[in-house]
Amino acid sequence: MGNYIRFILQNLPIILFLILELISINLAINYDNRRKNLFLSTSNTVSGYIQSQLGTANAYFDLKEENVTLSRENAALKKAILNYQKRVDTVVQDTGFIGKEYQELDRYKIINAEIISNSFSSLHNYLTINVGKNQNIRPGMGVMSSQGPVGLVVSASNNYSKVISLYNIETVISAKIKRNNALGIVRWEPYDLRYMVMREIPRHVDIEMGDTVVTSGYSFSFPEGVPIGVVEKYNVESGENDYTVSVRLIGNLYQLQNCLVVNDQWGVGNEISNNNGENVDRLSEKQEEE
Numbered sequence: 001m002g003n004y005i006r007f008i009l010q011n012l013p014i015i016l017f018l019i020l021e022l023i024s025i026n027l028a029i030n031y032d033n034r035r036k037n038l039f040l041s042t043s044n045t046v047s048g049y050i051q052s053q054l055g056t057a058n059a060y061f062d063l064k065e066e067n068v069t070l071s072r073e074n075a076a077l078k079k080a081i082l083n084y085q086k087r088v089d090t091v092v093q094d095t096g097f098i099g100k101e102y103q104e105l106d107r108y109k110i111i112n113a114e115i116i117s118n119s120f121s122s123l124h125n126y127l128t129i130n131v132g133k134n135q136n137i138r139p140g141m142g143v144m145s146s147q148g149p150v151g152l153v154v155s156a157s158n159n160y161s162k163v164i165s166l167y168n169i170e171t172v173i174s175a176k177i178k179r180n181n182a183l184g185i186v187r188w189e190p191y192d193l194r195y196m197v198m199r200e201i202p203r204h205v206d207i208e209m210g211d212t213v214v215t216s217g218y219s220f221s222f223p224e225g226v227p228i229g230v231v232e233k234y235n236v237e238s239g240e241n242d243y244t245v246s247v248r249l250i251g252n253l254y255q256l257q258n259c260l261v262v263n264d265q266w267g268v269g270n271e272i273s274n275n276n277g278e279n280v281d282r283l284s285e286k287q288e289e290e
Contacts, residue, residue, distance in 0.1 A: 041157045048128050048160030051117040070258060073146045077110065077260075108223060109263040111135055113143070118165070120254050123190055125165040131261060132156040142221035142262040147251025148228045149173055150259050152221055161261075166253060167193060174219050175228055178212040180205070186213065186228060186247060193254060196229060198245035203236045205243070213247050220264040 008015065113129040131137050133156050143150040143163050151163040151171060164171050167188050175186040175198060184201040198213060211231040217224025229247040237244055 040155055044128070044132075044155060044157040044160050044162055048116065048130065048157065051128055052130060052160075069146070073258075073260075107265050109265060111137065111261040111263060113161075113259050113261055115257055115259055116160075118254065118256070120165075120167055120193060123169045125167045126154075127151060127163040127165055127259075129161050129163055129259060129261070130159065132159045132161050134158050135261075136263065137161045137261055140221060141264075143259050144222065144226055144262060145251075145253075145256055145259050147253060147256070148226055148249065149215065149222055150253060150256065153261065166196070173222070173228070174216040175213050176216040177201070177205075177207065177231070178214045178225070179208070182207070183216055183218070184243075184245070193252070194249055195232070196247045196249060198231075198247050199242055201243045201245065203241055203243060207231060207234050207243060207245065209233070213245075220266070222262060223264075 111131055113131045115127055116130050117128040119125045119127075127143070127150070129143065137153055137156045139153050139155060141153045143153060149166055151165045151168070153161050154164050155162045166173070169188060169190065171187060173186045174183070176183045182201050182205045184198045186196045186198045189197045201207065209231055213228045213231065215222040215224060215226040215228065227250050229249040232246045232248040234243050234245040236242070
């Protein structure tokens with residue numbers, strides 16, 4: 001113990017200098033938006049590159065399983081595209097749309113991405129993905145997989161993006177019960193990674209065990225009908241008029257290595273809503289300012 005005290009006393013000027021330097025850097029970054037944006041962009045690039053290199057070795061161990069998953073996702077996407085194409089063909093035939101009008105019906109663009117870091121240990125979890133501004137990624141775009149929503153893009157550098165995870169207490173997704181279109185919001189309430197909680201559904205609405213919960217489409221982050229989970233239990237808490245619904249997630253998001261970024265061509269992919277209930281996918285006010 002005495003050695004530690006002597007070490008601190010001998011190096012006190014250096015220690016104080018380092019502490020004050022860190023405080024100065026923190027103040028300079030947090031109270032100057034230009035420096036703050038530059039710091040976020042640079043840190044995203046540096047940390048993204050390092051995490052990408054570290055994650056490369058780990059990815060080889062799961063290549064076989066990952067390739068199977070990717071094949072299934074590609075098959076599902078191809079099927080969805082063909083079905084959508086068929087519906088578009090019907091519209092074209094019935095309305096006489098041709099040429100330019102035909103192209104404008106293509107609402108969503110999908111950008112493949114690799115998850116190079118993912119956190120689950122705190123109340124505010126984030127992911128880093130290996131696409132950014134060079135791939136037309138913008139804040140507010142939804143990130144999803146075959147297992148449902150993954151999160152929302154909050155910042156992007158040239159080739160990397162930071163995504164606020166579904167496992168973050170500040171992430172709120174607009175959702176509905178698929179069977180009867182009952183609207184509500186879904187968010188994670190720590191600490192069980194298997195469940196989300198759905199709220200704001202009036203107590204007079206019919207809910208059944210096993211009901212499927214999907215995205216509502218009432219935002220520009222996620223298309224309508226993306227599966228989130230199934231109703232496992234529900235109740236009306238004392239003094240409340242709305243249900244509290246426990247939604248069991250369809251998949252384990254913490255095992256993902258790849259994801260899809262949704263670019264909504266109608267909404268330019270950057271809608272982060274306010275609290276008026278129209279577009280409920282949102283971040284905190286602090287993140288909106290950033």
